[in-house]
Amino acid sequence: MNNAPGQITLEEWDERYEQLRRAGLREPGYGGPLGRHVGDGDRRLLKLRYDNSVASLRLWNFLLTEEDRLHNARAEGKRIVGTMKDLGTVPVMAYSLDNVVAFYPDGAWWIPCVMELSAGLLETADSLGIDESFCPVRAMLGAFVTGAHFPIPDQLVCSVGATCDDFSAIAQRLNGLGYPILWWEIPHRRFPEVDEAAVRLPGGFCAPKRQVEFVKSELERVRTALERLAGQRLDDKKLSAGIQKANEVRRYLAELRQVTFTAKVCPLPALEMLIAEMLAIHFCSDRDETISVLKELIDEVKTRVQAGRGVLGDDTARIFWVNPVADLQVMNLLEDCGGRICGTEYLFSHALDTIPEELPPAEALARMALADPMVGSSVDRAERICADIRRFGSEAVLISRIPGASHCALEGEVIGEVVRSRLEVPVLEIEVPPVTDSIRPTLGTRLEALIETVKERRKK
Amino acid sequence: MKTIIYTCPYVPAEWIAAHGLRPSRIMPGAAGSTSSVGRTEGVCPYVRRFVNEVIMNTQASGVVVTTVCDQMRRAFDIIMRRCELPAFLMNVPSTWQSVAAHKLYLDELRRLGEFLVRLGGKSPSSRALAKVMLEYDTARTSVLATRGYLTSSQYSELIAEFNRDGKSGITTTINEKKPFTGGIPLAIIGGPLLREDFGIFDVVENSGGRIVLDAAETGERGMCAHFDRRRLRDEPLIELSNAYFGSIPDAFRRPNNQLYNWLKRELACREVRGIIFWRYIWCDIWHAELHRLKQWANLPVLDVDVSGDEQALTVRTTQRIHAFLEVLQ
Numbered sequence: 001m002n003n004a005p006g007q008i009t010l011e012e013w014d015e016r017y018e019q020l021r022r023a024g025l026r027e028p029g030y031g032g033p034l035g036r037h038v039g040d041g042d043r044r045l046l047k048l049r050y051d052n053s054v055a056s057l058r059l060w061n062f063l064l065t066e067e068d069r070l071h072n073a074r075a076e077g078k079r080i081v082g083t084m085k086d087l088g089t090v091p092v093m094a095y096s097l098d099n100v101v102a103f104y105p106d107g108a109w110w111i112p113c114v115m116e117l118s119a120g121l122l123e124t125a126d127s128l129g130i131d132e133s134f135c136p137v138r139a140m141l142g143a144f145v146t147g148a149h150f151p152i153p154d155q156l157v158c159s160v161g162a163t164c165d166d167f168s169a170i171a172q173r174l175n176g177l178g179y180p181i182l183w184w185e186i187p188h189r190r191f192p193e194v195d196e197a198a199v200r201l202p203g204g205f206c207a208p209k210r211q212v213e214f215v216k217s218e219l220e221r222v223r224t225a226l227e228r229l230a231g232q233r234l235d236d237k238k239l240s241a242g243i244q245k246a247n248e249v250r251r252y253l254a255e256l257r258q259v260t261f262t263a264k265v266c267p268l269p270a271l272e273m274l275i276a277e278m279l280a281i282h283f284c285s286d287r288d289e290t291i292s293v294l295k296e297l298i299d300e301v302k303t304r305v306q307a308g309r310g311v312l313g314d315d316t317a318r319i320f321w322v323n324p325v326a327d328l329q330v331m332n333l334l335e336d337c338g339g340r341i342c343g344t345e346y347l348f349s350h351a352l353d354t355i356p357e358e359l360p361p362a363e364a365l366a367r368m369a370l371a372d373p374m375v376g377s378s379v380d381r382a383e384r385i386c387a388d389i390r391r392f393g394s395e396a397v398l399i400s401r402i403p404g405a406s407h408c409a410l411e412g413e414v415i416g417e418v419v420r421s422r423l424e425v426p427v428l429e430i431e432v433p434p435v436t437d438s439i440r441p442t443l444g445t446r447l448e449a450l451i452e453t454v455k456e457r458r459k460k
Numbered sequence: 461m462k463t464i465i466y467t468c469p470y471v472p473a474e475w476i477a478a479h480g481l482r483p484s485r486i487m488p489g490a491a492g493s494t495s496s497v498g499r500t501e502g503v504c505p506y507v508r509r510f511v512n513e514v515i516m517n518t519q520a521s522g523v524v525v526t527t528v529c530d531q532m533r534r535a536f537d538i539i540m541r542r543c544e545l546p547a548f549l550m551n552v553p554s555t556w557q558s559v560a561a562h563k564l565y566l567d568e569l570r571r572l573g574e575f576l577v578r579l580g581g582k583s584p585s586s587r588a589l590a591k592v593m594l595e596y597d598t599a600r601t602s603v604l605a606t607r608g609y610l611t612s613s614q615y616s617e618l619i620a621e622f623n624r625d626g627k628s629g630i631t632t633t634i635n636e637k638k639p640f641t642g643g644i645p646l647a648i649i650g651g652p653l654l655r656e657d658f659g660i661f662d663v664v665e666n667s668g669g670r671i672v673l674d675a676a677e678t679g680e681r682g683m684c685a686h687f688d689r690r691r692l693r694d695e696p697l698i699e700l701s702n703a704y705f706g707s708i709p710d711a712f713r714r715p716n717n718q719l720y721n722w723l724k725r726e727l728a729c730r731e732v733r734g735i736i737f738w739r740y741i742w743c744d745i746w747h748a749e750l751h752r753l754k755q756w757a758n759l760p761v762l763d764v765d766v767s768g769d770e771q772a773l774t775v776r777t778t779q780r781i782h783a784f785l786e787v788l789q
């Protein structure tokens with residue numbers, strides 16, 4: 001069996017799986033050949049290229065079995081809370097309770113891609129008046145109405161205020177269809193006024209103390225609702241323990257990002273890195289397992305780095321990627337064109353920062369929620385991107401626009417301007433729909449042009 | 461007197477005026493609509509026009525932008541980068557049912573006050589604020605009293621004029637002694653109108669209808685509630701906050717049932733027989749309400765999606781309004 005790091009197709013993975021199994025592969029309960037997920041309708045899997053490590057096999061299986069986990073949790077009597085438009089705050093609270101599972105309905109964003117539009121979710125959203133002028137998260141509406149992709153949560157919690165219009169509008173539509181929602185307000189993060197008490201947030205931004213106090217009071221409302229749902233108290237002790245666990249996930253992810261993005265040869269492909277980062281949002285419905293999955297990935301990556309081995313050549317262009325892609329295949333495409341990911345801002349950098357453990361837990365969470373790059377100005381977000389570009393040594397920035405997304409209309413211009421003026425690195429903006437098959441040649445040409453520019457600049 | 465411009469109905473003119481500055485709720489027009497925002501696809505045309513209007517404005521001393529929608533919130537970043545005009549971004553919470561949300565709005569008013577003082581305004585005493593509020597309230601009441609006695613376009617233009625110029629420039633003359641009757645009663649519901657869109661009222665009238673409810677953001681819906689006289693005397697700032705944040709119904713609020721409660725009452729008492737739904741392309745906030753409104757209202761709804769690229773109403777929109785009214789005859 002060839003154990004050199006590399007990328008393989010789904011078919012190749014299934015052959016490899018058999019070999020590994022015969023060689024004594026040990027897997028968690030959700031393990032198995034990746035190919036079986038195609039039977040669930042996840043047809044895009046057939047067109048992706050995967051990392052060939054056992055650690056990545058576990059990562060993919062973990063991701064693709066979330067629905068089963070949620071059904072099992074319900075069967076065990078656990079309560080399910082849908083944390084909407086919330087990238088990493090309420091899930092930390094929910095997992096501090098032993099009988100609550102948090103789940104991220106917005107993740108339906110990727111269903112049209114993974115099922116290659118065969119699930120009919122976008123059509124359902126269309127029929128409810130939410131057409132393609134909205135971001136692909138509209139698939140979530142279809143998923144709720146059809147009830148076919150996840151169990152309907154016992155409680156829905158949604159942040160509003162300084163969020164995108166797409167999600168706010170769609171969540172309101174959902175509410176109008178009879179799904180009760182607990183709304184909590186996240187205000188636009190602003191600079192403290194002169195003489196106003198200020199607080200430093202995880203990740204480096206600053207906010208007025210009174211904004212932190214406000215968010216804290218909003219999170220207290222959420223805490224009360226969770227307690228009611230769970231039928232038990234969520235005291236500070238439990239919350240602090242939950243924060244410590246969440247930080248464990250975040251530290252592993254930070255290490256994984258640092259090692260992978262700065263390695264001379266790319267040790268883990270962009271696609272697996274994207275999925276690993278997503279685990280930070282709500283732990284894919286199992287926090288402890290998330291930790292184990294990440295540990296194994298880090299071990300694999302470190303082993304590869306120490307051996308000087310990787311999945312791509314050593315002259316690939318180091319790209320910083322902004323916004324997640326609606327079509328996962330584009331991550332493969334970047335690598336086909338000669339690029340690798342060295343730095344990301346997938347809308348939730350704050351969910352990768354550790355939550356302060358020395359503060360009262362509700363205050364720590366409030367600070368973390370306000371550190372969300374999307375709740376402040378695009379200039380703030382661009383500054384954070386610049387800091388990470390320096391840290392990871394990225395050579396170009398790719399802003400991947402999300403079709404219909406309210407923030408993408410204006411932020412790309414600002415981010416591009418700030419990055420160019422601060423760092424003089426090339427910036428390219430592309431738009432990635434849920435299935436890119438028809439525009440693949442054009443996308444490829446644009447990515448190649450960016451990568452050529454990077455390589456030309458190296459010669460100077 | 462220094463002028464402070466804004467477009468959001470949740471910015472209280474009284475608060476600016478009480479600081480000794482001139483509030484002007486502007487209504488953007490077509491002029492210079494191509495320059496300031498690089499991209500057009502995905503950008504709400506109203507936001508685009510507002511940004512251009514602010515950048516090209518040479519009279520104003522400051523601009524207030526609010527967070528009622530993501531695009532406006534982000535438009536603030538563009539304004540800050542493209543022009544020198546002092547700008548203030550006011551957090552207007554989407555939630556409204558909690559005390560904390562009201563308190564946040566009130567805090568933001570105080571912060572706005574500090575901004576106005578930095579621009580040369582003077583922090584008002586409660587008494588001074590109450591006096592200004594009373595003047596505005598009286599003027600607003602007289603504007604509202606003209607409803608039915610003016611053509612629908614005159615009435616809505618009067619509201620726009622009141623918003624733009626405050627109490628001073630207002631004419632409350634009722635041209636006709638007898639109220640207007642006739643025409644199929646329609647409502648216009650949705651986002652704000654652009655300056656050149658007032659023609660829609662005449663188009664409706666020429667087609668045999670009459671707008672009896674202007675529930676566009678620039679119409680009656682975007683006006684604050686009448687002030688309670690006792691509270692105005694005792695705690696004017698809190699009353700101001702209640703009348704604006706507590707009362708103006710809008711699609712962006714979460715939940716937004718307040719909007720539907722308001723519409724239910726107004727549509728019924730004005731015996732509305734059809735709705736013109738006014739929305740800008742790329743405006744998710746209003747677009748998402750269209751389907752719900754159609755199911756909820758039990759009235760015919762004409763969806764007018766405005767691209768904002770035209771100088772005025774398109775021939776297509778005019779023809780659709782004709783056809784809509786023909787069906788309602």
Ligand code: SF4
Nearest residue numbers: 135137164166167405
């Ligand atoms: S518009 Fe952006 S932030 Fe909002 S749901 Fe879509 S991708 Fe997420």
Ligand code: SF4
Nearest residue numbers: 504506529651743745
């Ligand atoms: S029309 Fe819609 S997108 Fe445009 S400013 Fe108003 S709420 Fe925002």
